[in-house]
Amino acid sequence: MAVIRTIDLTKRFKDLVAVDHLNLDIEEGEIFGLLGPNGAGKTTTVLMLSTVIKPTGGTAVVGEYDIGKSPDDVRKLIGICFQEPKLLWVSTPWDVLNWHAKVCGLSTQERKKRVKQVLEDVNMWEHRRKNVHGLSGGMRKRVEIAKILIQRPKIAFIDEPTAQIDVVGKHKIWNMIQELREEGTTIILATNELHEADILSDRVGIMHKGKLLICDTPKTLKDSILGGDLVEIRLEKEATQDAFDELKSFHEVVDVVTVKPTNLKVHLNKVEEIVPKIMELFMKRNLPVTSISMSEPSLDDVFVHYTGLTIEEAQRKSP
Amino acid sequence: MKAVLHIIEYDFRNFFRYKWWLAGLISMNLADLLIMAVVYNKIVNPDLFLGQLKSYFNFFAPGVTVLGLFASAFMIGREVNMEVRREIHHYMLSLPITRLELAVGRLLAGGLRGMMYMTPLLLITFLFLGFPSPSQLLIILGALMLLATGISGLSIAAAVSITSFEKFVTARGLIYYVLFFCSSIFYPSSLIRTLGQDGLIPQPIVVLAELNPLSSGADLIRSFLIGTPIFTLEMIRNLAIFSMIFSTTSTLAYVKIIERK
Numbered sequence A: 001m002a003v004i005r006t007i008d009l010t011k012r013f014k015d016l017v018a019v020d021h022l023n024l025d026i027e028e029g030e031i032f033g034l035l036g037p038n039g040a041g042k043t044t045t046v047l048m049l050s051t052v053i054k055p056t057g058g059t060a061v062v063g064e065y066d067i068g069k070s071p072d073d074v075r076k077l078i079g080i081c082f083q084e085p086k087l088l089w090v091s092t093p094w095d096v097l098n099w100h101a102k103v104c105g106l107s108t109q110e111r112k113k114r115v116k117q118v119l120e121d122v123n124m125w126e127h128r129r130k131n132v133h134g135l136s137g138g139m140r141k142r143v144e145i146a147k148i149l150i151q152r153p154k155i156a157f158i159d160e161p162t163a164q165i166d167v168v169g170k171h172k173i174w175n176m177i178q179e180l181r182e183e184g185t186t187i188i189l190a191t192n193e194l195h196e197a198d199i200l201s202d203r204v205g206i207m208h209k210g211k212l213l214i215c216d217t218p219k220t221l222k223d224s225i226l227g228g229d230l231v232e233i234r235l236e237k238e239a240t241q242d243a244f245d246e247l248k249s250f251h252e253v254v255d256v257v258t259v260k261p262t263n264l265k266v267h268l269n270k271v272e273e274i275v276p277k278i279m280e281l282f283m284k285r286n287l288p289v290t291s292i293s294m295s296e297p298s299l300d301d302v303f304v305h306y307t308g309l310t311i312e313e314a315q316r317k318s319p
Numbered sequence B: 001m002k003a004v005l006h007i008i009e010y011d012f013r014n015f016f017r018y019k020w021w022l023a024g025l026i027s028m029n030l031a032d033l034l035i036m037a038v039v040y041n042k043i044v045n046p047d048l049f050l051g052q053l054k055s056y057f058n059f060f061a062p063g064v065t066v067l068g069l070f071a072s073a074f075m076i077g078r079e080v081n082m083e084v085r086r087e088i089h090h091y092m093l094s095l096p097i098t099r100l101e102l103a104v105g106r107l108l109a110g111g112l113r114g115m116m117y118m119t120p121l122l123l124i125t126f127l128f129l130g131f132p133s134p135s136q137l138l139i140i141l142g143a144l145m146l147l148a149t150g151i152s153g154l155s156i157a158a159a160v161s162i163t164s165f166e167k168f169v170t171a172r173g174l175i176y177y178v179l180f181f182c183s184s185i186f187y188p189s190s191l192i193r194t195l196g197q198d199g200l201i202p203q204p205i206v207v208l209a210e211l212n213p214l215s216s217g218a219d220l221i222r223s224f225l226i227g228t229p230i231f232t233l234e235m236i237r238n239l240a241i242f243s244m245i246f247s248t249t250s251t252l253a254y255v256k257i258i259e260r261k
Ligand SMILES: Nc1ncnc2c1ncn2[C@@H]1O[C@H](COP(=O)(O)OP(=O)(O)OP(=O)(O)O)[C@@H](O)[C@H]1O
Pocket: A013, A016, A017, A018, A036, A037, A038, A039, A040, A041, A042, A043, A044, A045, A083, A192, A318, A319, B261
């Protein structure tokens, strides 16, 4: 059953269409990864679904409530972890979380217990009395995530949970997000990090320029693109155009993606037969191969395929 | 209803984070009172300007009380303005609270903070000028709460309509200036009227001073403590109208505007 359904959801900022007729169903109890390059409209979507900003067109149903008609009811179901931590500007982590828990209706006992537990879980217990101004970016983000872990809403919007957070912290937070889901929370995870979306999400949707390009399970998406195999070739020198063309002309080769001029990703079938031919092709043109590796496509490849951007380009496009 | 209390708690916490600043402000108010009272006592002839008044101090103490109330109730605007600029209001808007509860909470919090800040000033005024009767005290507190809520509303409305901090500060300065000086805080209404009749002050300023809720607030305290001017229901009416206008405007503006930003 869909717990969120958007119907032509649209947001314009003057000339810019940040979210463009978005139609999306999110199932109850799933982790839904909302992917897209910078400026794709992920945060704007999340803000509209959580009734923080109003759509300029279309609508959405969250739980059983229309975001335009019954925003007060929607807000009782949801919790949001903002991309930019929104901490009360003169406060300590403990005060921020305690007040948040109070507003979300937790009893005094429950509140004390959970605030302590979660502060420990996100490794912020010893900093609980520090002024938030004195916290590092990653620490603030931890406090921001703690809000939602304490609240345990029916529907959680989590916007870039691990940006700025160190590797150990990342894994911890991923575990906590999964635990939250196991307790019954539906999670909408907006992220740039494809690896994060891949390991956490049941389904992902890729947004680009405000539109939803594709939406499915990570596995189906990875299988859907091109040939089943992926070969990554690194060359000593830049590949010439005719080498490139000949590579493409093999009928086993489905697509060639230039990651860098000296680094090609080839999607293909029958990898065992074709690799010797590829080696030969480059040797013939005096383009020594420094390494060749085979792998399954990752969500990065899906992303590149559907947005037409390389990851580097996508990151450079940031406004 | 509970939600309104949570919002008030939030705003009170913020208020007390500025305890040093508040202490400084209140000492300045008190210093004002002393210096102005001493200096003015020497340079004005009380018989001439203040009629039956014994000293400028007696006249000015209620004025400073209202001044303090104004400055502190107006502080909420600065915080609301800062929140909008830093997008912290997105957080407030995402909480399980209705928009009305949020707006009313902010409005009342601003007013109550003003009342709290004003309490020591009011007590000092009572100490020097004498305590009012319980019923008079109730009227004074009720009227000042109306005033405080109106000021809080005025500042919130200004804060959300003018997001640029620079413009907000300028607007705040302008509001302060107009409301302080076109009022009976520093000089009695009777004097302003006389000067107006003699053509020494433009008529609009005279009218503004009469309608100014700060005048009504200060004069109301004076009417009970020093007997001049005479208490009139007009004072309460002015305050109630001011309070209603700005409470309503700010509630509407707050909700409408922050949802768009
Ligand atoms: N308040 C605003 N006013 C004007 N334009 C805005 C506003 N908020 C967002 N935008 C624009 O809308 C587009 C979508 O922004 P959004 O923040 O939703 O992207 P995003 O997918 O979350 O990107 P990122 O990965 O960088 O977080 C961007 O082009 C952005 O500049």
